[in-house]
Every structure is written in C-alpha cells, then in structure tokens.
Amino acid sequence: xxxxxxxxxxxxxxxxxxxxxxxxxxxxxxxxxxxxxxxxxxxxxxxxxxxxxxxxxxxxxxxxxxxxxxxxxxxxxxxxxxxxxxxxxx
Amino acid sequence: xxxxxxxxxxxxxxxxxxxxxxxxxxxxxxxxxxxxxxxxxxxxxxxxxxxxxxxxxxxxxxxxxxxxxxxxxxxxxxxxxxxxxxxxxxxxxxxxxxxxxxxxxxxxxxxxxxxxxxxxxxxxxxxxxxxxxxxxxxxxxxxxxxxxxxxxxxxxxxxxxxxxxxxxxxxxxxxxxxxxxxxxxxxxxxxxxxxxxxxxxxxxxxxxxxxxxxxxxxxxxxxxxxxxxxxxxxxxxxxxxxxxxxxxxxxxxxxxxxxxxxxxxxxxxxxxxxxxxxxx
Numbered sequence: 001x002x003x004x005x006x007x008x009x010x011x012x013x014x015x016x017x018x019x020x021x022x023x024x025x026x027x028x029x030x031x032x033x034x035x036x037x038x039x040x041x042x043x044x045x046x047x048x049x050x051x052x053x054x055x056x057x058x059x060x061x062x063x064x065x066x067x068x069x070x071x072x073x074x075x076x077x078x079x080x081x082x083x084x085x086x087x088x089x090x
Numbered sequence: 091x092x093x094x095x096x097x098x099x100x101x102x103x104x105x106x107x108x109x110x111x112x113x114x115x116x117x118x119x120x121x122x123x124x125x126x127x128x129x130x131x132x133x134x135x136x137x138x139x140x141x142x143x144x145x146x147x148x149x150x151x152x153x154x155x156x157x158x159x160x161x162x163x164x165x166x167x168x169x170x171x172x173x174x175x176x177x178x179x180x181x182x183x184x185x186x187x188x189x190x191x192x193x194x195x196x197x198x199x200x201x202x203x204x205x206x207x208x209x210x211x212x213x214x215x216x217x218x219x220x221x222x223x224x225x226x227x228x229x230x231x232x233x234x235x236x237x238x239x240x241x242x243x244x245x246x247x248x249x250x251x252x253x254x255x256x257x258x259x260x261x262x263x264x265x266x267x268x269x270x271x272x273x274x275x276x277x278x279x280x281x282x283x284x285x286x287x288x289x290x291x292x293x294x295x296x297x298x299x300x301x302x303x304x305x306x307x308x309x310x311x312x313x314x315x316x317x318x319x320x321x322x323x324x325x326x327x328x329x330x331x332x333x334x335x336x337x338x339x340x341x342x343x344x345x346x347x348x349x350x351x352x353x354x355x356x357x358x359x360x361x362x363x364x365x366x367x368x369x370x
Contacts, residue, residue: 020189
C-alpha cells in the first residue's frame with residue numbers, strides 16, 4: 001500500500017480540492033456549485049486568489065524598480081483587497 | 091516590455107524537485123495542464139522547477155478567477171494537477187505547489203527561486219523519505235450528546251447539584267443544562283480526537299490540523315470532528331496504519347460512533363510552503 005501514490009479514483013473531488021487549493025475547501029453560504037445534480041462543493045473562490053498572490057508578490061517586488069507602471073499599481077490595490085477579504089474569512 | 095506581456099505564454103508551476111534526482115531519471119512526454127504543451131523541467135542549479143506553458147486566454151489572473159467558477163473546468167484541472175503531482179511523487183522527492191501558481195516568465199521564477207533557495211533546500215530535506223496522509227474522524231454528534239446525557243458522570247453531578255437548589259433557581263439551571271450537556275459532549279469528542287492526534291504526532295515529522303467540513307460538504311450523515319494532515323516517515327507508515335486500525339476496532343468494540351477515514355499517501359501539499367519557513 002505504501003509507496004504508490006493515490007490515484008484519482010481513490011479520492012473524492014473534495015479531498016483533491018482541499019489539498020491543491022491554497023486555502024482548502026471553504027464553505028460559503030450563498031454559493032452552491034453542483035455537479036451532476038448533486039450539491040457537492042461549496043467553494044469560496046477567493047481561495048484561488050491567494051495562490052495567484054505568489055505572482056503578484058513577485059510583481060510587487062519588481063514594481064519597486066519600475067516607476068509609473070499603472071497596471072502594477074492597480075494590481076497592488078486588488079491584492080490588498082483580496083488579502084483583507086481572505087483574512088476576514090479565515 | 092509591458093506591451094509584450096499579453097502575447098507571451100505564462101508559466102504554470104507544478105512543483106520543485108531536486109536536480110540530482112531529475113538528472114538520474116528524466117521523465118519526458120507528459121502532457122501539461124494546457125494540452126497544447128508538454129511539461130518542462132527548468133534546471134536552476136540544484137533545484138529543478140516542473141512547469142508547463144499556458145495561454146493567457148486560460149490562465150491570466152482575471153481569466154482564472156472566472157474559469158474556476160466553472161466547476162467542470164475546475165474539477166478537470168484540479169485532478170490534472172493532482173495526477174501530475176502523483177506521477178512526480180512516484181519518482182522524485184517532490185515539493186508540490188498549489189493549483190494556480192503562475193509566473194509571468196522564467197526570470198521571475200528564477201528570482202523567486204534565488205530568494206527562497208535555502209528554504210526550498212530545507213523543505214526537500216524535510217520531505218525526503220516521507221509522505222503525507224490525511225486522517226479524518228467522524229462521529230454522530232446527536233447520538234453522542236444523547237450518550238453523554240445518559241451516561242456522563244459530569245452530567246449526573248450537575249443534575250444532582252440542580253436538585254439541591256431552590257425551585258426558582260432550578261428553573262433557570264435546567265434551562266442551561268442542555269447547553270452544559272452539549273458542551274460536555276464537545277469536550278469529550280475533542281478529548282478523544284486529541285488523544286488520537288497526540289499519538290499520531292509521535293510518529294509524525296510534521297502535522298497540520300485542518301478545519302472540519304460541515305455535513306453539507308461531506309454528504310455524510312455523521313459529523314466530522316477531526317481533519318488532520320500528517321507527514322509520516324515512509325518506514326513508519328505500516329505501523330501507523332496498524333495503530334489506526336486498532337483504534338478503529340477499539341471504537342467499534344466500545345460501541346462508540348467514532349469512524350476513521352484515512353487517505354494517502356499524498357504528495358506533501360501541506361508541508362511544502364517555502365515562503366514562511368520559520369515564520370509561523
């Protein structure tokens with residue numbers, strides 16, 4: 001049993017999502033996503049933003065060397081918002 | 091430079107692996123998360139990044155946010171991510187990254203790697219010859235509360251105390267009794283789960299206690315009361331599974347409603363953070 005990793009068929013979608021998504025699976029009351037007629041997963045989609053944060057952090061770093069890049073400025077704003085959102089949910 | 095950003099492909103990052111292991115056994119021809127591209131191995135000194143090119147139209151930050159709302163898409167891609175990770179995990183010491191870790195270009199990836207080189211090396215060492223397992227414990231909370239109400243000595247003591255009070259006080263205390271019983275039940279459930287956790291901890295190189303999922307999420311007719319990720323040394327796994335199986339039997343024999351669910355081995359998703367080494 002030990003040694004070989006689990007194949008997809010052995011674990012539920014929920015287990016996989018809980019492992020591979022940055023914040024795991026989070027319940028959010030007003031958002032129900034259903035697959036094949038079964039209410040399977042309630043997902044707080046903001047969890048994904050946290051993963052993308054890695055990218056944004058890298059940009060923020062390089063932004064300090066790039067003067068007047070409006071796109072990065074606006075992204076930084078978004079990141080701040082996201083971070084607050086995520087924190088208020090955890 | 092900025093004008094080119096949207097025409098170039100992005101880099102979807104799966105994992106880091108030790109270059110030495112990659113040099114010894116090179117996997118090739120693995121289809122990427124974007125089926126138009128294959129998985130590539132970027133060697134940066136002793137660390138190799140496992141990645142795949144992806145198109146802006148699918149993985150640009152603002153697009154990705156929309157795409158993940160499509161459950162079918164998310165399911166397909168999340169499974170892909172997990173399956174590729176298993177493939178890597180079967181061959182290498184793998185430091186898995188989360189779904190949706192995306193870099194704009196190789197230079198940024200290289201910068202991140204350079205910055206966290208030491209941490210990544212430490213994670214490789216920590217993960218070597220170990221694997222992640224997930225252990226959940228369930229119980230029927232309603233049945234458990236009933237059991238506590240009928241059999242707990244704490245509850246019996248409380249009831250006796252109340253009977254000694256004046257009629258007026260009794261009224262209020264009886265109202266509070268239901269709460270007391272529920273709290274007592276929670277306490278006993280926690281105590282049980284924590285005792286299992288403490289024993290598992292002695293085998294583990296690392297642990298992470300996760301949030302319990304509600305019934306709506308599990309679809310089960312009992313309640314999750316423990317959800318833990320454990321990093322076990324490979325040579326201890328058999329012994330640990332034996333331990334859990336014994337605990338399972340014990341719970342069954344005692345007529346308790348505790349049920350175990352064990353999944354693994356997993357790539358070490360919960361023990362691969364290189365950003366906050368020593369920070370937490």
